[in-house]
Amino acid sequence: MTTINKTKCIGCGACVSVCSDGFEMGEDGKAKVKNAKAPCVKEAIESCPVDAIK
Ligand code: SF4
Numbered sequence: 001m002t003t004i005n006k007t008k009c010i011g012c013g014a015c016v017s018v019c020s021d022g023f024e025m026g027e028d029g030k031a032k033v034k035n036a037k038a039p040c041v042k043e044a045i046e047s048c049p050v051d052a053i054k
Helices: 014-018 041-047
Strands: 023-025 031-033
Touching: 014 023, 014 041
Parallel strands: none
Antiparallel strands: 023 031
């Protein structure tokens, strides 16, 4: 299951840019998972500068 480590996430938005089907920005300014089954999730994991997506 895909999860975001909110402690690590710096809210840069890269995952949302790369994969808007899979991620969105939450009200706390950090990313959240919208659809863990989106095909682009893998690219988003690679795009995260702080390795916050698991
Ligand atoms: S790419 Fe990583 S640090 Fe940036 S918003 Fe997404 S989860 Fe957070």
